[in-house]
Amino acid sequence: MKRQTWQREAVRTALGASEGFVSAQHLHSSLREGGSSIGLATVYRQLSSLEEAGEVDALQQDGESLYRACSTDKHHHHLICRRCGTAVEISADAVEQWAAGVAAEHGFTQPNHVVDVFGLCAACTAELTEA
Amino acid sequence: MKRQTWQREAVRTALGASEGFVSAQHLHSSLREGGSSIGLATVYRQLSSLEEAGEVDALQQDGESLYRACSTDKHHHHLICRRCGTAVEISADAVEQWAAGVAAEHGFTQPNHVVDVFGLCAACTAELTEA
DNA sequence: GTTCATGCAAAAAGTTTGCATGATT
DNA sequence: AATCATGCAAACTTTTTGCATGAAC
Numbered sequence: 001m002k003r004q005t006w007q008r009e010a011v012r013t014a015l016g017a018s019e020g021f022v023s024a025q026h027l028h029s030s031l032r033e034g035g036s037s038i039g040l041a042t043v044y045r046q047l048s049s050l051e052e053a054g055e056v057d058a059l060q061q062d063g064e065s066l067y068r069a070c071s072t073d074k075h076h077h078h079l080i081c082r083r084c085g086t087a088v089e090i091s092a093d094a095v096e097q098w099a100a101g102v103a104a105e106h107g108f109t110q111p112n113h114v115v116d117v118f119g120l121c122a123a124c125t126a127e128l129t130e131a
Numbered sequence: 132m133k134r135q136t137w138q139r140e141a142v143r144t145a146l147g148a149s150e151g152f153v154s155a156q157h158l159h160s161s162l163r164e165g166g167s168s169i170g171l172a173t174v175y176r177q178l179s180s181l182e183e184a185g186e187v188d189a190l191q192q193d194g195e196s197l198y199r200a201c202s203t204d205k206h207h208h209h210l211i212c213r214r215c216g217t218a219v220e221i222s223a224d225a226v227e228q229w230a231a232g233v234a235a236e237h238g239f240t241q242p243n244h245v246v247d248v249f250g251l252c253a254a255c256t257a258e259l260t261e262a
Numbered sequence: 263g264t265t266c267a268t269g270c271a272a273a274a275a276g277t278t279t280g281c282a283t284g285a286t287t
Numbered sequence: 288a289a290t291c292a293t294g295c296a297a298a299c300t301t302t303t304t305g306c307a308t309g310a311a312c
Contacts, residue, residue, distance in 0.1 A: 003286055023276090025276075041296095063196070063276070065194070079234060110251050112249040116245045117234055117239075118242070118244065119234045134310085136268080138268070139267090155301085156300090156302095172303075172304085195300080196302085
């Protein structure tokens with residue numbers, strides 16, 4: 001059982017108050033600016049812990065991890081812009097089922113999958129076209 | 132126009148010879164072990180350049196970037212055993228189309244995707260069960 | 263001959279870890 | 288009282304950058 005500390009709650013709250021994905025460092029700065037004395041290492045540790053607990057969603061971008069409070073516990077994927085990094089959540093039961101089916105078909109158990117779609121978002125497409 | 136150096140070609144070749152995604156560091160080690168005197172910084176620079184040129188596909192995982200040669204011909208995916216590493220090639224037009232559709236639906240252009248399924252292969256499942 | 267890429271080493275940037283202290287159970 | 292989380296600083300990993308040299312145009 002995880003211990004209930006004010007730091008853990010602070011991270012939860014700060015994440016919940018943030019729009020979209022936030023980096024651990026940014027979260028730490030926000031907390032410190034808000035008067036908290038929480039340490040950076042603790043923010044990292046809590047984020048890992050919360051991710052493992054399924055309370056937050058993590059995504060890697062530009063060499064750093066970004067976190068967000070997990071609204072639904074439903075598994076989902078991302079549609080990511082190759083240029084500006086914007087990420088849109090996508091979900092598709094069809095893909096989930098296909099992955100599970102393919103695994104079973106080959107005798108694989110405990111299936112997991114990595115599904116991400118990359119592309120140029122509308123804004124970046126426009127910018128590159130007019131240039 | 133980018134200059135044509137043997138290093139650029141070496142990175143292209145090494146990437147093409149690799150199955151699946153490879154890290155820059157791994158690629159560099161492979162090249163050095165193969166007798167090349169290429170520098171690590173050059174591998175990073177070439178990978179960035181090739182990515183920008185659309186010749187390679189990048190994906191971030193576990194705090195590092197993984198790269199793969201972007202084949203123009205029909206690509207396939209992998210069903211990989213988490214324990215022994217066995218990889219089975221899989222292909223599914225349904226998934227290809229779904230990815231393209233999802234991208235278009237959100238205004239994304241030049242879609243690309245990463246789809247890999249992990250699990251325990253039949254052999255490893257058996258081994259772990261009897262143990 | 264000029265320009266640009268390379269290699270090395272040093273620096274950045276992000277994340278993890280060791281350890282003594284203090285909080286939680 | 289015993290355990291586990293915290294904060295700090297140092298260690299680590301991956302990636303980037305400055306600069307002199309050498310290669311490509």
